[in-house]
Amino acid sequence: MVENGYSFLYLDGQCRYWAFPREYDGSSDSIWSDVVTGKLTPGQEAKLKDDLSVIQWQAWDQKHFHEPGLFDAGTATFWTPMAMFQCSGDCGSNLREEIYTNTRTWIRTLAEQGDPVEGAVRVAAIIMPDEALPNPLQPVPEDIDLREHAVSFGDAYNICFGDGILVTGDVADTLRRYRREYYGGKYGNFDYRYLPLEAADGQKYMVYVRDTTPPEGDNGLVQLEGISTSICPD
Structure with a gap:
């Protein structure tokens, strides 16, 4: 984020x-x-x-x-x-x-x-543990399979800079709308900073969403000459 x-x-x-x-x-x-x-x-x-x-x-x-x-x-x-x-x-x-x-x-x-800004966003998806009880949940947008990209809650601590998934089109627009609705208080006050989403099969996800900018490289990071950036190993 x-x-x-x-x-x-x-x-x-x-x-x-x-x-x-x-x-x-x-x-x-x-x-x-x-x-x-x-x-x-x-x-x-x-x-x-x-x-x-x-x-x-x-x-x-x-x-x-x-x-x-x-x-x-x-x-x-x-x-x-x-x-x-x-x-x-x-x-x-x-x-x-x-x-x-x-x-x-x-x-x-x-x-x-x-x-x-509009356009693409980058996301990280985490399988929601059973003990998490966010409410309400929003439906996972069509045309994205979060199960393909999501990690377990335990593995979420291994997510590092440059691991975000680039999402474009209608999916990006929907996720950005969800984020603005939660941020604007449409669903009450929340003390977490992820989108609580539920797929059609009932799987629940914690989805983190951020805007992208043109200065970013292919991995989503802004690399400035002479400034080291912590990225995930190959």
């Missing part, structure tokens, strides 16, 4: 962007939110570069900054084809912390002005 980042902002060379998440739940990111796409205006492009102090990135190229005494914080990656740096915690300086804060502000701003 978050193999390309709990939150992200990707920009191509034509001012097209992809931002995630579309909405924020308080101080945390919602992994059920839509990925949003749009185009920067010329004014936004200039302001974004200034707010993120992109001209300074070259001085920090290939460096990783850690907050002293912090061992379990996530890593923020800042990358262009010319320079990249990473940081954890407070990013080790006021300027880098400002860049990090401004990036999150830009994600929120651009997500609000853009449109949800």
